[in-house]
Amino acid sequence: MQAESFRHFAECTFGQKNFVWHAVVYTALLFIAGGWLPNGIADFIKYLTGDWSLWTVNYQLTGSVVILILFGVQLKKIVHAPGKIEVSNDPPEPVKVLGVFLSSFNVWYNSSQSQVEIVKGKENESLEKILAEHTVKRETLDGTTWEMPLKAIEFHKSRVETLYLFTSSGDKGTTVDSELFVRLVKVLYPGISVAEWVTGGLDFDNLTEIFYAVEAFYTDAVVRGFKEKDVLIDITGGKKSNSIAAASVAALSVGRKFQYISEDKVVRSYDVGYFDA
Numbered sequence: 391m392q393a394e395s396f397r398h399f400a401e402c403t404f405g406q407k408n409f410v411w412h413a414v415v416y417t418a419l420l421f422i423a424g425g426w427l428p429n430g431i432a433d434f435i436k437y438l439t440g441d442w443s444l445w446t447v448n449y450q451l452t453g454s455v456v457i458l459i460l461f462g463v464q465l466k467k468i469v470h471a472p473g474k475i476e477v478s479n480d481p482p483e484p485v486k487v488l489g490v491f492l493s494s495f496n497v498w499y500n501s502s503q504s505q506v507e508i509v510k511g512k513e514n515e516s517l518e519k520i521l522a523e524h525t526v527k528r529e530t531l532d533g534t535t536w537e538m539p540l541k542a543i544e545f546h547k548s549r550v551e552t553l554y555l556f557t558s559s560g561d562k563g564t565t566v567d568s569e570l571f572v573r574l575v576k577v578l579y580p581g582i583s584v585a586e587w588v589t590g591g592l593d594f595d596n597l598t599e600i601f602y603a604v605e606a607f608y609t610d611a612v613v614r615g616f617k618e619k620d621v622l623i624d625i626t627g628g629k630k631s632n633s634i635a636a637a638s639v640a641a642l643s644v645g646r647k648f649q650y651i652s653e654d655k656v657v658r659s660y661d662v663g664y665f666d667a
């Protein structure tokens with residue numbers, strides 16, 4: 391077992407995201423008990439059937455029982471001990487794999503109140519025009535619902551290799567606008583591979599579906615050889631329901647964070663952890 395996987399197992403076992411050596415020791419003992427217990431039980435059965443004398447009931451059964459009792463005591467202590475939730479919200483390090491929830495394309499305010507080239511009520515037509523004229527810039531989308539996802543990409547552009555869009559399904563879902571957003575990203579950031587995570591979109595009102603989609607997003611990246619610290623999902627866009635589900639998956643699993651861009655347009659990553667008091 392790799393050291394990092396062993397550490398993650400220890401942290402998850404004791405419900406903590408802060409790394410402590412006693413958790414590793416207890417976890418190692420638990421593995422030992424798991425290996426000793428079957429042999430110890432087999433030896434004890436041989437003793438009961440008269441095949442072995444009492445002294446042959448060896449250390450394996452006794453040792454494994456003692457370890458399991460210690461484990462139970464420690465687990466009870468952790469469950470009932472006072473603790474605290476800590477949330478870190480530092481700016482993230484640029485990642486290689488980025489997921490973004492995509493909102494429907496709209497202008498936040500009337501064009502008369504802004505300098506954007508996107509006309510309210512004719513957003514797609516306006517964007518198609520400036521894409522054709524090769525006059526689009528990231529700042530062109532300021533004041534639209536796509537400002538935040540583009541800021542998310544901008545923050546990671548020095549390293550990001552792959553961008554996945556989490557879109558909503560249906561005729562009025564954001565999957566309809568996904569092709570336009572893909573074209574926009576390819577113009578602004580030509581070195582980034584971009585695609586919908588699920589072709590045709592997801593049901594943004596189905597928390598279970600969103601939960602498993604985000605879980606698969608992180609798992610797939612790790613399977614393809616990326617480190618967990620190089621994978622991040624931005625939950626600024628989309629509906630609040632999918633944001634909650636995505637944040638739960640990202641924050642409650644060891645080594646995962648999620649990103650959110652605040653109203654003051656600051657990019658932050660969040661890591662929720664349970665720590666000893």
